[in-house]
Amino acid sequence: MLQRYRGLRKEIYVLFYGRVVTSMGAMIWPMMTLILTNKMNMAASDAALLLLIFGLGQMPFTLFGGVLADRFNKKNNIIICDLITVISYAICAIIPLSTISLFFMFTASAFAAFEHPSYQALLADLSDSDEREQVYSLSYLGMNLGFVIAPALGGLLFEHYLPVAFLLTSIATLSSTLLIAILVKDIKRRESKQDNIYEQGSGDLSVWKVLKQNPCVALFIFIIGASTLVYTQLNFLLPLNMEQSFGVDGARYYGLLSSVNALVVIAATPLFTTLLARIQDTKKLRLGLALQVLGFTMFMFIQGILWLHFVAIMIFTFGEVIVTLGMAPYVSRRIPALYRGRMSAVEMVFRNLFEVFSRLGVACLVELITIVQVWGLIGIYGVALILLITVLIHMDRRYYPLLQRS
Numbered sequence: 001m002l003q004r005y006r007g008l009r010k011e012i013y014v015l016f017y018g019r020v021v022t023s024m025g026a027m028i029w030p031m032m033t034l035i036l037t038n039k040m041n042m043a044a045s046d047a048a049l050l051l052l053i054f055g056l057g058q059m060p061f062t063l064f065g066g067v068l069a070d071r072f073n074k075k076n077n078i079i080i081c082d083l084i085t086v087i088s089y090a091i092c093a094i095i096p097l098s099t100i101s102l103f104f105m106f107t108a109s110a111f112a113a114f115e116h117p118s119y120q121a122l123l124a125d126l127s128d129s130d131e132r133e134q135v136y137s138l139s140y141l142g143m144n145l146g147f148v149i150a151p152a153l154g155g156l157l158f159e160h161y162l163p164v165a166f167l168l169t170s171i172a173t174l175s176s177t178l179l180i181a182i183l184v185k186d187i188k189r190r191e192s193k194q195d196n197i198y199e200q201g202s203g204d205l206s207v208w209k210v211l212k213q214n215p216c217v218a219l220f221i222f223i224i225g226a227s228t229l230v231y232t233q234l235n236f237l238l239p240l241n242m243e244q245s246f247g248v249d250g251a252r253y254y255g256l257l258s259s260v261n262a263l264v265v266i267a268a269t270p271l272f273t274t275l276l277a278r279i280q281d282t283k284k285l286r287l288g289l290a291l292q293v294l295g296f297t298m299f300m301f302i303q304g305i306l307w308l309h310f311v312a313i314m315i316f317t318f319g320e321v322i323v324t325l326g327m328a329p330y331v332s333r334r335i336p337a338l339y340r341g342r343m344s345a346v347e348m349v350f351r352n353l354f355e356v357f358s359r360l361g362v363a364c365l366v367e368l369i370t371i372v373q374v375w376g377l378i379g380i381y382g383v384a385l386i387l388l389i390t391v392l393i394h395m396d397r398r399y400y401p402l403l404q405r406s
Contacts, residue, residue, distance in 0.1 A: 005134055005137075005138050005270070008127070008131065008134065008135060008138070009126050009127070010183065011126050011183065011184045012123070012126055012127065012135055012138065014179050014180055014183045014184055015119070015122065015123060015126075015139065015180070015184070016138050016139060016141075016142045017142070017176060017179060018078075018119075018142075018176040018177075018179070018180055019119075019139050019142035019143050019146070020142040020143070020145050020146045021146065021172045021173055021175060021176035022082070022085075022112065022146070022173060022176060023142070023143045023144075023145070023146020023147050023150060028089075028105070028154065028165060028166065028169060032047075032051060032105075035097070035162070036050065036051075039097050039162065040097055050102075052356065054106055054109060055352060055355070055356055056352075056356065057106065057110065058109060058110055058113040058352065059113075059349050059352055059353070061110045061111070061113045061114040062113045062114065062116060062117065062345045062348050062349050062352070063345050063346070063349060064114065064345075065077070065081075065113065065114035065115060065116065065117045065118060065341070065345060066117035066207075066341045066342040066343070066344055066345025066346065067341070067342060067345070068118070068341070069117040069118040069121045069340070069341025069342070069344070069345070070121070070338055070339060070340065070341040070342050074118040074119075074121055074122040074125065074341070075122065075180065075181075075184050077114075077115060077118040078115050078118050078119060078122070078177075078180060079177055079180060079181050081111040081112070081114050081115035081118075082111075082115065082173055082174075082176065082177040082180070083177060084107065084108075084111045085107075085108045085111050085112060085170075085173050086170050086173050086174045086177065087170075088104040088105070088107045088108040088111075089104075089108055089166045089167070089169045089170035089173065090166070090167065090170040091104045092104050092105060092108075092163075092166040093163045093164070093166035093167040093170060094163070097162075113348070116344065116345075116348060117340075117341040117342070117344040117345040117348070118341060119139075120332075120340070120341075120344040121332075121340035121341040121344060123135050123136060123139055124329075124332040124337070124340050125337065125340070129199065129333055132328075132329035132332055132333065133273065133277070133325060133328070133329050134273060135329075136324075136325075136328030136329055137269055137270070137273040137324075137325055137328070139328075140265075140269060140324050140328065141265075141266065141269045141270065144262055144265045144266055144269070145266060147262055148259075148262045148263065148266065150169075153165070153168070197402060198333065198334050198335065198336075198400060198402070198403070199332070199333065199334075199335070199336060199337045200336060200337070207339060207342040207343065207346060210335060210336070210339055210343075211346075214334060214335060214399070215395065215399070216334065216392060216395050216396050216399045216400065217330075217331055217334055217335060217343070219388075219391070219392050219395065220282075220330055220331065220392060221331070221343075221346060221347050221350055222350070223285075223385060223388055223389060223392060224327055224347060224350065224351060225347075225350030225351050225353065225354040226354060226385055226388075227289055227292075227323070227382075227385055228351045228354040228355045228358065229354055229355075229358035229361075229362075229378070229381065230289070230292055230293060230296065230378060230381070230382050230385070231292065231320065232354075232355050232358050232359060232362075233296060233362065233378060234258075234261065234316070236359050236362060236363075237362055237366070237371065237374060237375070237378075238254065238257070238299075239251070239254045240366065240371060241299060241303075241371050241375075242254040242257070242309075244371060245303055245304050246304075246306070253306060253309070256310075257309060257310065257313045260310060260313055260314065260317070261313055261316075261317045261320075264313075264314055264317040264318070264321075265317060265320065265321055268317065268318060268321045269321050269324075269325075272318075272321050272322055272325060273325060276322065276325060280393075280396075280404065281326045281327075281329060281330045281333075282326065282330070282389065282392055282393045282396050283326070283393065284322050284323070284325050284326030285322075285323055285326035285327060285330075285389055285392075286386055286389040286390065286393065287319075287322055287326075288318075288319045288320065288321070288322030288323030288324075288325070288326060289319060289323055289382060289385060289386055289389065290319065290382075290386055291315055291316065291318050291319025291322065292316050292319035292320060292323065292382065293319075293378075293379055293382030293383065293386070294315055294316075294319070295312045295313065295314075295315035295316025295317075295319060296312070296316060296375060296378055296379065296382070297375060297376070297378070297379035297382075298311070298312040298315070299312060299372075299375045300372050300375045300376055300379070303372065331343050331344070331347065333400075333403060334399075334400055334403070362374060365377065
């Protein structure tokens with residue numbers, strides 16, 4: 001299975017390590033609610049509001065990072081952002097927890113958002129159009145490896161050694177930064193003969209005019225943003241459901257489900273990258289979302305049956321992996337390469353907006369109806385999105401005939 005990742009440029013493997021390491025920030029962020037309430041004695045409502053502000057505050061950094069990714073050296077953008085992140089986490093390790101610590105934690109998260117468009121665009125620049133799925137798949141695998149390792153380590157350090165968690169995150173990020181600075185030497189975009197015809201063109205238009213000229217890309221970005229409402233329930237509605245169904249054991253069972261999710265992602269990503277290589281991006285997106293919706297809709301009928309919860313989460317996770325394989329290379333294959341950073345930023349902002357407001361919307365629904373009924377509404381919503389993806393598939397054939405696979 002891992003043979004699928006052979007033969008890529010060495011810079012891709014360096015960025016893979018960078019993705020693993022930058023995901024080590026997950027050592028801190030899953031614990032943020034506990035840091036705010038347990039360590040800083042903040043009320044739960046105040047902590048929720050602060051995290052909402054953190055999330056919204058990242059969006060301008062993402063958009064501005066997209067502009068700079070298309071105008072300046074992407075490698076240098078990444079190095080500068082990583083160094084700021086390294087310094088911010090190091091300061092958090094040295095000083096007592098306080099409002100100043102929160103400022104530096106926000107700074108670290110903001111510059112992680114700032115560098116994201118450069119990272120995504122650089123992966124595309126360093127790969128052929130036909131390699132792009134393997135490249136983004138490898139990056140996704142690296143991110144999830146970091147997510148498996150970091151929260152477990154962070155949990156061990158939280159109670160008595162929280163500064164060590166900040167310090168380890170800083171050191172790990174610094175090691176990635178040094179490798180990128182030393183080994184990623186050729187960051188020029190590959191010549192046009194490796195790009196498909198849709199990736200060629202000048203960068204004279206605004207990103208909004210490019211979206212207007214490419215309605216498939218605009219619809220795709222909307223669908224990806226809207227589908228975030230489904231995915232977000234893995235970390236929002238599901239833990240509430242587990243607590244309601246299993247009481248004091250709910251949190252422990254939810255932790256096990258989360259571990260299964262991460263492990264299945266790691267195992268299934270190289271497998272599905274190979275098995276689904278010849279399937280069109282948009283069809284992967286439809287299949288993946290259908291599996292996600294199926295997995296979550298199962299929760300309507302399996303309340304209190306623990307082993308079926310693991311079956312449902314595995315089905316959901318298979319869908320998560322397939323959605324990612326279809327989603328990651330879609331935009332980069334259909335717009336001029338000079339817009340990759342800005343498009344990545346727009347996509348990320350749409351996803352963040354839907355994530356923030358979907359949490360608020362689902363929270364309101366839980367107050368009005370039962371959790372089982374909410375799962376049903378999410379299923380109906382997911383089916384509507386699947387129908388919308390079917391419209392996208394037909395539009396894509398008309399607008400991008402050269403990308404269609406037999």
